[in-house]
Amino acid sequence: MRLQTIIGLIIVTAAASACGQNRAAPTEYTPNLDAGKTDERQLNDPNRSTIWDVFNTANAEQITNVNRYLWTASLDVLNFLPVQEVDPFTGVIVTGYGTPPGGGRQYRATVHISDPALAARSLSVSLQTSGGAPVSAATTRAVEDAILSRARQLRIADNKF
Incomplete structure (x- = not known):
């Protein structure tokens, strides 16, 4: 029973870690030479996604509390x-x-x-x-x-x- 639990946890961990790995690699990369800044192409890449995107509510419909x-x-x-x-x-x-x-x-x-x-x-x-x-x-x-x-x-x- 303990072996089945360990194997199940390994499978779940492997599946969760593979969630964001199906992205295509960029064909060319030009490093940003400004110190301390990230490359904007990486931040604005439409193919960039993670498991945390599920919790992104920025595009959700706005709900107002009504008196x-x-x-x-x-x-x-x-x-x-x-x-x-x-x-x-x-x-x-x-x-x-x-x-x-x-x-x-x-x-x-x-x-x-x-x-x-x-x-x-x-x-x-x-x-x-x-x-x-x-x-x-x-x-x-x-x-x-x-x-x-x-x-x-x-x-x-x-x-x-």
Whole structure:
């Protein structure tokens, strides 16, 4: 039993050490004559890979923590608009066109919550009209203020103030 364990460890070690060895050798190498610097071709070689590349998360999709009060308040305030897409991982809500109560013009909204803080800097609202007419900055600001006010009410009601 001990011999099988030792042989198994040798096989696993050999397999792990061979992971980065299937690279083609460069056809020519010019040493860098500047002392203390590495050759940039070695660093930027697309064939260069190691077992540690599995843990490289530089190209992973960015995930943002979303403030739950801003998220819920956005859906509450814009409840007259049909929701088309939501992505709670990146903090984006996209709605379809709808008419606000007492209004005559149709709007659609895109909300982006970019930070876990309950603050104005965390919230970005973009409004569009169905006719292509520009939406005034005051209207967009009023919607943002309504969402922020509702989020504060939800937080107070949750006894976390």
